[in-house]
Amino acid sequence: MENDDLLQDFVVESNEHLEDIEAELLTLEAQGADLEIDLVNKVFRALHSIKGASGFLGLEGICKLSHSMENVLNSLRNNELVCSLEIVDPLLRSSDVLKGMLSDVASSNNVDIHDFVTALDAIHLGKLEAVHEVLADAEAADVAADVQAKAKPEPHKAPVASVEPSPEVPVKSKTKKAAPKGDAANTPPVQVSAPPSATVRVNVSVLDHLMNLAGELVLSRNQLLQTLTSDDRAGLDLVGSRIDQITSELQEAIMGTRMQPVGNVFGKFPRVVRDLSSQLDKKVVLSTKGDDVELDKTIIEAISDPLTHLVRNSVDHGVEMPAVRAANGKNPQGSILLHAFHDGGTVNITISDDGAGIDPEVLRQKAVDKGLITSERARDMSERDTLRLIFHPGFSTKEVVTDISGRGVGMDVVQTNLERLGGTIEIESELGVGTTLAIKLPLTLAIIPALIVKTSTDSFALPQLNILELVRVKEGDENTRIERLKGAEVLRLRNRLLPLVRLEQTLEEPGNDLIPMQKAQDADPDADKQSPNASEAVETLNIIVVAAGQMQYGLVVADLRDSEEIVVKPLGKHIKSAPCFSGATILGDGHIALILDVAGIANHKGLHVRISPEESERKAKEDAMATIHQDDRSQSVILFQNCPGEQFAIAAHAVSRIDRVKTSELVQVGGVEAVQGPDGILPVLRLENLIQCMPWEAANNAYVVVVDAGNREVGLLVATLIDIRSITTKVDTVTIRDIGVSGSVTLDGMETRVVDIYELADAAFPEWFSESLFAAPAELPGGMSYNDQHAQSGYEEYAPEVAAQVAVAEPPPAPIPIAVAPELPIPEYVAPVAEVVAAPPAAEPEVAEEPAAEAPVAKAPKAAAPAPAPVAAAPVVQSPQPPAPPANDGPEQRAVILVAEDSGFFRKKMITYLRESDYEVVQAEDGLIAWNTLESGKHNVRLVVTDVEMPNMTGLELAAAIRGSQKHSHLPVIALSSLATDEDIARAREVGVTDYQVKLDRNRLLGKIKELWNAPTTN
Amino acid sequence: MSYEEDNNGGPKSTELQLGTFYLGGLRFGVDILEIQEINRQRDLTLVPHTSKQVRGVINLRGEVVSVLDLGTVLGLGEIVFGQQTRNIVLHSGGELVGVLVDRLSDVVAIDSRNLQPPPANISGVDARFMMGVHQMDEELIVVLKIEELLAPPETANATN
Incomplete structure (x- = not known):
């Protein structure tokens, strides 16, 4: 091992081979008996070159193991063996062991590989049954062989796993600091120790490009120096823009060298899914898309763990057992898709499964049970918000904590980790159809957009990603906007109460044994100038509404500066412990601005997502204020x-x-x-x-x-x-x-x-x-x-009154005449609306309105059919389904809702969403028409929705008439108005209105209709 | 201590060059090879919620470097900025850390074999920070252990 470089090359190359081998083995396993011989050859060759090089370097252990693996492959190649789980499994495990050995080549010869070699040789000789025995023995070693073991600090559990920096290994300790001496060696390994593969392969053409740019930069510098000495103002501009351009190009090119395909991470998931699903007796196939999408190296490394967690989650919680799937008419084999793609300036990665989906009801119940939210809140929560509950700390829906996903790492950790990378995660789920998790990541971490904010003395950078909105509370408004709850300040913002954190005070508060925030005596001269600002800050509050994970709060700062792209610089080891900062950056003026860590500040201030008693009190207050619902x-x-x-x-x-x-x-x-x-x-x-x-x-x-x-x-x-x-x-x-x-x-x-x-x-x-x-x-x-x-189009066809109104749309000289409404064109109100429609479209211009009435419905997303052609005798009962009921007189007519509304707009709007909800609707332009429609008995009206203010007959008169008649008195009547006062409601109830609703509050109205629709009608 | 062994035991040169400086009336020295540079940069950006040792961060040609108050680290009291206050930037575990000292002194070459083991305590300076002491003329130079000196507070406590 004299030649360290050679050894290093071998390790890098062999690791690459092994990564390929793993994926290829999985493919082979899937292919079964129907082997693609090229693929087998490829694996064979890879193993062969590992064997050859290791033999040359005197790494007997590696050589021996790869030789045995190669033998098995050879048998496969010659069709002496049929590829199966029994064969692939030992091969995969052996490749894991090889990986472990490679991560510490120096002691690789000491690794006990006997069991694996025996097992492989047995396979090679066709004795499959012997394999199980041998491998059972090897189980213990196998656990340790898990490559993930890298992270674990326990060093010598099994020889294979000794991956942590050990001083004897010369290969890795490139820097002399990697092996700390003396007492310091006892300290737990710090992050400083570089991972073994701290090298990047860069295309030569990229390097050439970089070199060119560097050359350009040198030339520009020379030019700059020259221009400076000659004091040439115009020339300076020129050089400036030149340097500007080169800098951007250089930045881009260098970033390019850091980019790696996301496939590097994806590559390990087929194995993860395979192992996990067989462990769970599930059938899951993983497919990936967009493997070549590139991301910054640091991000690639950092998303590996969150992604693994999500993929495991999908297998464990998402995909159902094959039997369940079959029972639900799904393919027993579940599928998971990993998809990476560019979108705007971000990279998106989605993980979708076709599993059971998440039941929001279960989530709600769970959250209530765990005391995360109140039951009232649970009821009011939208589905989307409910799904987001899984990101709540301490939330796991699986009853029993499995060793698979429930390792104490919740989705909240995943979310926090992704946010640390400047990413976000969203969840979508449809019950019985599947779940999709969408991750958005920035291309790089090194440069982020940030807002520069100020306390009275210092500048700080706040990542844009955390910022939701900016709120300015003017002098005098504090009393109305800012309240105190249990000594804490809260901001009232659109019916929500947001806790407020004053940045300056937070930073001045002592932490452990900390110094107060005060300028050193040689503070920059600006400090004095800014002190007047401090007093102004009392008057006007700049509040930045920030979010970190599930947490939102308002950060009060003295002043806001520009938004800038900042270069993130790490903080030294002495400062890492400071809770409120995630890094630092250097501003244009050379000063340092610390980067605020929104989650860290929340932690430091003791803000928690969990709803504490005082918070529920706050909620109660909030609810009292937000009585709207x-x-x-x-x-x-x-x-x-x-x-x-x-x-x-x-x-x-x-x-x-x-x-x-x-x-x-x-x-x-x-x-x-x-x-x-x-x-x-x-x-x-x-x-x-x-x-x-x-x-x-x-x-x-x-x-x-x-x-x-x-x-x-x-x-x-x-x-x-x-x-x-x-x-x-x-x-x-x-x-x-x-x-x-x-x-x-x-x-x-x-x-x-x-x-x-x-x-x-x-x-x-x-x-x-x-x-x-x-x-x-x-x-x-x-x-x-x-x-x-x-x-x-159609202007001339309008009734003159309407044309007059159109004119008003242009800057009018005077307030518009009062009597305006689109329904004016309808000349008489005697005929039930059904008959108005029945008239041939061309007969009168006014009537031409109706045929098109379907159009907006057709445009609405849910309406399935194109507008049915207006047939002369077509009933007004228009169902969203294309075949309108042909018989409009039959007793089994579908029940309909009668909508009486004089404003064309509201009528349209209401009918559209009623139809979207699969109700059939009959419309009437006023109370009288509605009444006539009812009386005509042409429709099986089950419910009446009426506006209050209408010409000819008001909604209340209509309601009174309905209550007064024998035939219709059982009908529920919902009255609608733009604004409802106590008196109105009382009056309405008096005449027999069943329910009173505010106009266009679509969800409430639909809810009420549903309730009344299904309620047995009381006669 | 491993450092001494390296210098005493092996056939290597035993010469040790010290950059020396004064702090709280005492003269200290650090291995000159660990010194990146010495400057008088005073434009410190304060970092709230850090330990007392940390005086702030500076922009050292595009790198954010923490600056410690060596007086506080050694228990000799906080350094008061004066005309002669200097910032010695040291290499420490792959990063740069600046330390503030009262006044600079000469570079001194000593034979590390002549280094005497540190007494338990010199004017309140903890022995764990000292590699040894060197008697020079009338004066004592306390040779500091950089790793120990610049270890973040938690680690320093753990090893204690």
Whole structure:
């Protein structure tokens, strides 16, 4: 062993061979008798070269074992043996032993390989039965041979496993520090000891490229020095940009050398799955996709363990026993797919199985049992949130802790480890179909985007990945936004209470025997300048809402700086123990900024995800505030002002997002004001154009409250956002009632008008909600404005009233006329709606609306069928299934819901989702039509959903009529309104309304309908 | 101690070059081969929640280097920054660590065989930090063991 280099090469090469061998053996096993001879040859050759080299180097043990393995392969090759589990298993185990020997070649000759050699020789000679005996003896050694044993510190359990740095091995201790001397040698091995394979293979062309770039860099430096001496300002710019470019290229090229295919990690999983599934008596096949996707070496190394855990989980918990699978009509063999792919700047890895899936109910129950969440909370949890419970610390759904997945490592550890890498994990599961875990990883760890934040004295970097949002609480608002609970500060944010952590105080607090945060006496001169900021920080709070794992909290900082790409530098060993930092970086000015560790800070502050008694108290308080789900009478609204003194509210559930725009970004497109949104042009409404109010005060910036109105988005221009509130107080729906204003309420002593954005949109773009054009926009070229579009299609066909409304969509001079609604075109209300539809489409322009009515349904994701062609006598009963019931008079007609609603928009919307939920629906434009429909007896109405405010006959009158009639009095009636006050509800109940719901709260309504639908009707 | 054995036992040179400095009135020396550089960088970035020994981190040409207060480490009291305060950057287990000292002194070549075993305690300095002492003229030079000196606090306690 004089030649260390040669030995090193041998180890590297042999390890590569062994990795291939493992995968190939598994393939051979799968092939069984039907062997691919090339593959056998390949394994044979690999073993042969290991044997040859080890013999040359005097590594007898390795030589002997590989020789025996080679013999077996030879027999296979000559068809003297049939490949089977009995043969592959010893081969695999032997290759494990070889790996163990290779990791410590110096003592490889001392490894006891007798049992393996005997077993292999027995196979070679065709004595299979002898193998079992021999291998049973070898079992003990086998355990130790597990390559994973590397991590375990117990050194000499079995000779094979002595992998930890031992001072005698000259091969590995390249640095003299690797073998610490004297007392220090007793200390547990520190991470400093380099893993044996700390080399990377780099393509020569990449190296050449690097060399070129380095040359370029030298030239640029020369140029820079020259320019500096000649004081040539213009030249400096030139050199600057040149260096900039070379630096980026260099960075990219060097990163390239660190990239490794993810297949390196994937490669070990077939074996993991094979061993585990046979241990569990399951049949599982693993397939991989995207093996050549590349990731930074450090990430590749670090994801190995989490991935292994997830794959084992899938085999253990995910895939069912073959018998169960067969009983459920599935292939008895389960499959797991590992898929890596690029998406944006990240690498995604998904692990999907076709197993039993996760039952959210079980999870909920479990979480409640374990006291992780309250039962109320469990009930309110969405499915997605429920699934995320598995990432909760201390959560394992398997009743018995198995030695397979339940090794005390929970999914929370997996999540935390991935987050440490800057990654995220999401879970999706469908009961009986399977589970998919999706991991998102950055390409590299070395450079991350971060937000630079400041305390009064220092800068810190906060990884963007942890940041959810930024909240600024202005002076004077603290009292309303920030509360104290048991001495801890919490921020009220959209009905949630977030614990607050003040960064500066946290860092000043002493830790163990720690120094307070204070500048050294030679602090940088800036410190003094910044002290005024400190006092300002008291007035305005910059809160960064951060997330780490399941934990969210608000971090209060004195100041926010830019977002930067920072280069992560490790912290020295003396500082590693500091809980709040994960590293450091050097800012542009040469100063060091420590990188904040969001999870570490939470830990340090003792914030826990587990809901403690005080937290459940907090929850209770929270729930009391967020009565929205418990209490029909409250509603969450966004408050805004366009000019001081005039406050408006808009229902929060209607808002899909809020954009901040510069006034200069507002453009006129075809007479409609709009902004360029991410998905095209977003039309923007101005409140003063639609209702009577003071005009928007022009400012540089404004907000656009974006609402999804009938499959499209529309924005409402807003000057200042005030707050998000839950209105529980009475809403006066009488005094101020206008199109687009559903009522008024007094909040903080201020008269606040509650804006009905749907009515506003309806008023501004009536054609959106009138059926004939409803489906049209999708086919129009994206850039075309809405006005252009109806100028071309169907504009003239509109009833004049509607045309007038269209004109209003352009910047109108005055508030719009009151009597506007898309249903205007319908001339008379006498005929039940069914007959209106029955008329041939071409007969009257108004009627042309109906045929297209199916279109939005067809666009909806769940609606299966294309719109059925409007047949003259087609019933209004439109089922989402293509074959509409042909007999509309038969007694076995399907039960339907009668929807009475005067606003075309709401009707559309409601019908769409009712149909999506597989209800059949009959629509009526007002109470009277609904009543006539009922009376006509054409439909088997089982439930009535009605708007309250309608022309001709209001919803309440309708309800009263239903209760008053003999025939229909049993029908449940759900009344809908934009806003429900106590009085309204009382009045409604009086006349016999079964239930009262807030409009467009789709889930509640559907829930209620389901409840009433299935309830036995009381006569 | 292994270090002494290396230098006493083998046929190698027994000359030991020490970079010496003053700290709390005592003169100390460290093997000059362990010294990366000496600078007067004072722009320390504080790191909260670390042990008292750590004065902060510096940017050493793109590398983040921890700086220890050698006075605190040796139990001689915190170093007060002055005109002569220096930062000695040492190699330690694959990374660089700076230590603050009161004042620099000369490089001294000694014969390591002349190194005397350390007394249990010199002015409060724990013997475990000392490789030995060297008598030079009227003065005593305490030769420090770098690994022990720069071991992170937990490990230092464990080995104690």
